[in-house]
Amino acid sequence: MAPALPQSADTRLLRDGLAEDGKASILGARMSPALQTPVVTIRTATPADHDALQALEGAAPDARANLIQARRNFFARMAAYDRTRVLVAEQEHRIVGVLCLALTPVRVAGRPRSAGYMFNIRVEPGRQTRGVGTRLMNAGAEWLEGEGCQYATGLIGVSNDVSMKMVGALGWEAVARFDYLILDLTRFEPDPAVRIRKVDALGDPAHAAWRFGEVSLHHFVPRYLVSELFQPHPKGSYVGSLTAFGPGGSAWVSLWDDRVRRGLDPDRVRAVKAYDVTLKGTGGFRAFSAIAATLREAGLDHALMPLPHDTAARAVLEPYAAEIVEFNFVIKRLNGAGPLPPGPIYFDIRH
Numbered sequence: 001m002a003p004a005l006p007q008s009a010d011t012r013l014l015r016d017g018l019a020e021d022g023k024a025s026i027l028g029a030r031m032s033p034a035l036q037t038p039v040v041t042i043r044t045a046t047p048a049d050h051d052a053l054q055a056l057e058g059a060a061p062d063a064r065a066n067l068i069q070a071r072r073n074f075f076a077r078m079a080a081y082d083r084t085r086v087l088v089a090e091q092e093h094r095i096v097g098v099l100c101l102a103l104t105p106v107r108v109a110g111r112p113r114s115a116g117y118m119f120n121i122r123v124e125p126g127r128q129t130r131g132v133g134t135r136l137m138n139a140g141a142e143w144l145e146g147e148g149c150q151y152a153t154g155l156i157g158v159s160n161d162v163s164m165k166m167v168g169a170l171g172w173e174a175v176a177r178f179d180y181l182i183l184d185l186t187r188f189e190p191d192p193a194v195r196i197r198k199v200d201a202l203g204d205p206a207h208a209a210w211r212f213g214e215v216s217l218h219h220f221v222p223r224y225l226v227s228e229l230f231q232p233h234p235k236g237s238y239v240g241s242l243t244a245f246g247p248g249g250s251a252w253v254s255l256w257d258d259r260v261r262r263g264l265d266p267d268r269v270r271a272v273k274a275y276d277v278t279l280k281g282t283g284g285f286r287a288f289s290a291i292a293a294t295l296r297e298a299g300l301d302h303a304l305m306p307l308p309h310d311t312a313a314r315a316v317l318e319p320y321a322a323e324i325v326e327f328n329f330v331i332k333r334l335n336g337a338g339p340l341p342p343g344p345i346y347f348d349i350r351h
Contacts, residue, residue, distance in 0.1 A: 041091075275347070
């Protein structure tokens with residue numbers, strides 16, 4: 001493992017201020033009571049923490065990804081994964097930080113690997129530089145390592161310099177970048193020259209074999225891709241795929257709708273996630289545009305679509321995006337895992 005981040009004065013105070021028996025140490029005894037820092041403890045969240053966690057989520061300064069992360073049930077995102085844990089940082093009986101974890105069996109360079117995804121790390125405003133985030137990240141990595149994971153993974157906003165500096169000091173590295181596009185569907189026009197039909201990805205064996213085979217060598221593709229990302233309700237959030245054929249090209253888009261699971265009213269939050277996107281030929285984007293217009297006609301306002309960062313693709317899509325949220329995909333190697341081989345990274349739509 002990478003060496004631990006040298007602890008700040010506040011963190012050392014928490015470490016040194018209490019002896020093993022819980023009583024004040026020599027350092028703590030020398031301090032004036034008014035100067036002593038209340039101890040921060042890390043524990044597993046319980047359902048009783050829900051309201052406090054929702055309040056902490058709402059106080060987060062990084063609100064650019066609101067539509068992507070919106071939910072009324074804080075624990076709703078955990079339902080997409082088989083094994084999860086939520087850690088909270090507590091100070092004087094008040095929650096001041098949170099970190100969510102999910103175990104994600106994946107493939108790296110085509111080989112089965114165990115990985116963990118860290119997400120929704122939040123620290124109460126005013127405490128971001130006091131070591132709370134570092135303690136949560138270290139506790140999360142320790143749990144994942146104990147579960148046998150070779151990698152911890154996460155997404156951090158490209159513009160979030162503070163968090164990138166923190167995880168870098170903790171041994172994490174950025175290995176890819178994604179642009180998460182919030183497409184405004186009103187900017188797409190119907191195209192009578194394009195034929196569109198709804199299909200089930202698993203009901204089209206030729207496409208399934210080609211598409212799933214193509215991504216099988218991507219790093220961090222879910223090991224059980226079909227059962228985890230292409231199961232319809234109630235087991236999953238896959239709601240089908242749309243394929244379009246037009247002059248000079250074709251397009252394929254799969255749709256993920258987890259609004260009900262997140263406690264959102266579909267009549268008010270009219271947005272779904274788009275993934276498994278494939279464009280072919282010079283007319284591929286025209287075919288994709290027709291699909292987007294069809295989604296608008298179905299009553300949706302936005303499509304949330306993550307794509308690997310590519311300047312050419314971004315230049316084409318940017319005029320149609322209400323917002324673009326840029327993320328670094330970061331990893332931390334655990335349990336003696338070697339460097340990640342070169343290769344594309346798969347974006348798990350559950351993230």
